[in-house]
Amino acid sequence: MTILVTGARGHVGRAVLDALVAAGQDVRASSRDATTLDVPTAKVSADLEDPSTLDAALDGVSAVFLYTRPSGIDGFVKAAEAAGVRHVVLLSSGATLEPDSAHSRIARVHRAAEEALIAAPFAETILHPGAFATNVLGWRADIAEGVVRTPYPDARIGAVHERDMGDVAAKVLADGSHLGEALQLTGPEPISFREQAAVLADVLGLPLAVEELTPEQATERMVALGWPPEVPPGVLRVWERTTREPAPVTDVVREVTGHAPRTFRQWAEDHRADFA
Numbered sequence: 001m002t003i004l005v006t007g008a009r010g011h012v013g014r015a016v017l018d019a020l021v022a023a024g025q026d027v028r029a030s031s032r033d034a035t036t037l038d039v040p041t042a043k044v045s046a047d048l049e050d051p052s053t054l055d056a057a058l059d060g061v062s063a064v065f066l067y068t069r070p071s072g073i074d075g076f077v078k079a080a081e082a083a084g085v086r087h088v089v090l091l092s093s094g095a096t097l098e099p100d101s102a103h104s105r106i107a108r109v110h111r112a113a114e115e116a117l118i119a120a121p122f123a124e125t126i127l128h129p130g131a132f133a134t135n136v137l138g139w140r141a142d143i144a145e146g147v148v149r150t151p152y153p154d155a156r157i158g159a160v161h162e163r164d165m166g167d168v169a170a171k172v173l174a175d176g177s178h179l180g181e182a183l184q185l186t187g188p189e190p191i192s193f194r195e196q197a198a199v200l201a202d203v204l205g206l207p208l209a210v211e212e213l214t215p216e217q218a219t220e221r222m223v224a225l226g227w228p229p230e231v232p233p234g235v236l237r238v239w240e241r242t243t244r245e246p247a248p249v250t251d252v253v254r255e256v257t258g259h260a261p262r263t264f265r266q267w268a269e270d271h272r273a274d275f276a
């Protein structure tokens with residue numbers, strides 16, 4: 001049985017690939033440009049927004065780790081059904097679980113992909129991760145100046161390590177388990193942006209000040225980074241709320257994999273070189 005890992009260059013995709021390889025599974029990795037993909041497995045080019053590229057990637061594949069690309073999802077479902085795929089694990093988002101998710105563009109985009117998979121003739125497992133620990137890689141330029149600039153420094157989120165998402169996805173794909181289920185994945189404890197900055201300062205051995213951005217300044221920065229302007233309001237609403245009620249944490253990583261979810265400190269130690 002071959003398992004296709006889409007987005008194998010991505011933080012989560014690579015972690016899924018590594019966990020499947022460590023478990024001795026037969027894996028094929030995909031990227032929009034596989035010629036530049038450095039993986040220890042078979043690889044293939046495939047664009048989830050161009051279904052005509054999917055047949056070769058899905059040939060002989062029984063299970064898929066899938067990134068959310070709603071504009072190509074109907075073509076993906078058709079191609080996967082034709083190839084005889086039995087199980088798809090979707091990297092969705094915990095944003096779909098937020099109380100005001102109807103007003104969140106991020107939630108709508110992920111829900112569209114979820115609905116297409118739920119209606120498909122093969123089984124699906126939906127991953128609902130909270131905020132990624134990797135989001136702090138966006139602080140690198142500020143950290144080089146000795147500062148972390150963020151709105152809502154006391155927002156407490158569940159910072160999930162990509163290797164925990166990778167371990168969960170790999171286990172579910174290899175076992176063919178958790179069919180028809182949604183798994184809410186988080187780190188072990190809510191941790192504020194201010195606390196994340198303190199952990200990074202400690203692990204990197206640098207003094208780091210925290211400077212609070214207004215919502216308007218944060219919106220400007222997100223749009224400058226390429227986010228569509230309708231995304232920041234939903235993100236900022238969640239962060240503002242989590243200054244009052246911390247984001248939920250779950251024990252699903254442990255329930256599925258048997259190991260505890262990794263802490264933000266472990267993430268910072270794993271990524272020390274990314275801040276060099």
Ligand SMILES: NC(=O)c1ccc[n+]([C@@H]2O[C@H](COP(=O)([O-])OP(=O)(O)OC[C@H]3O[C@@H](n4cnc5c(N)ncnc54)[C@H](OP(=O)(O)O)[C@@H]3O)[C@@H](O)[C@H]2O)c1
Nearest residue numbers: 007008009010011012031032047048049092093130131132
């Ligand atoms: N950041 C958060 O806090 C958060 C929270 C919940 C959920 N999420 C979800 O997690 C995803 C980001 O995961 P990540 O951090 O692992 O992302 P990442 O490191 O930025 O990697 C994204 C991957 O998507 C692939 N990709 C992009 N467009 C594609 C297309 N048209 N066809 C095929 N592959 C495509 C890229 O592959 P190539 O460039 O090699 O083609 C790349 O490997 C988001 O899309 C979001 O859905 C994020």
